[in-house]
Amino acid sequence: KEFFGSSQLSQFMDQNNPLSEVTHKRRVSALGPGGLTRERAGFEVRDVHPTHYGRVCPIETPEGPNIGLINSLACYARTNEYGFLETAYRKVTDGVVSDQVDYLSAIEEGRYVIAQANAELDAGNRFKTDLVSVRFQNEFTMTAPDKVQYMDVSPRQIVSVAAALIPFLEHDDANRALMGPNMQ
Structure with a gap:
């Protein structure tokens, strides 16, 4: 009961529309107990890494202090029994x-x-x-x-569900593509 009431990792689910609900369920955080703090996280942690390919979306991340610390799972990503x-x-x-x-x-x-x-x-x-x-x-x-x-x-394997909905994503301006998945 204490975890659900007071943990940094526990939130009320965003149920404005089906996309925001799916996106909220597929969110991955580097913050919280045993993780990083916004102040200690440098550029190396926030940056896109080659091992993210097909696992973590390089586009969908919040703007501001949480950039790169809160990410979304890519379309075909899943966690195995060991949490990888x-x-x-x-x-x-x-x-x-x-x-x-x-x-x-x-x-x-x-x-x-x-x-x-x-x-x-x-x-x-x-x-x-x-x-x-x-x-x-x-x-x-x-x-x-x-x-x-x-x-x-799939070619959409590297992006999240929200980013995969952006038409002609590969031809869009980078700044517009980064803002698009957050406009649910």
């Missing part, structure tokens, strides 16, 4: 993309060669091009299709 954030990837075997979806943590992800979700596929779910744009150990590069082990599930 995981994101979804499609399994690739011998250059053929399957419908099998595996969830990987940031630590596991570093061991695999991962293609982007918008890589062109033919009718047999094989990569069309001789070189595929991939991520390996937080570096972006090009590689042969038979070396690819996983593929992103």
Whole structure:
């Protein structure tokens, strides 16, 4: 009872509309008991990190003193039984993309060669091009299709539910894109 009444991590749910409710349920905080304080948090903590890819939205964070300390889960992110954030990837075997979806943590992800979700596929779910744009150990590069082990599930995988609703997000001005998800 004391946790729900007096903890910094406990809030009344925002029920103005369905989007604000979903966003409130998918919020992640670095503040509170055992966490950071606004005053002690430097730029390194608030900044976007490569391990956030597909797990924490780089766009949706409040403006002001809490920027980068309160974040939202990305669309396909979930927590595993140990409390680590995981994101979804499609399994690739011998250059053929399957419908099998595996969830990987940031630590596991570093061991695999991962293609982007918008890589062109033919009718047999094989990569069309001789070189595929991939991520390996937080570096972006090009590689042969038979070396690819996983593929992103969706281009919207890196953003939150609210940010995914912004039309033509990749063509928007950065300042407008940062304000958009907070306008629920």
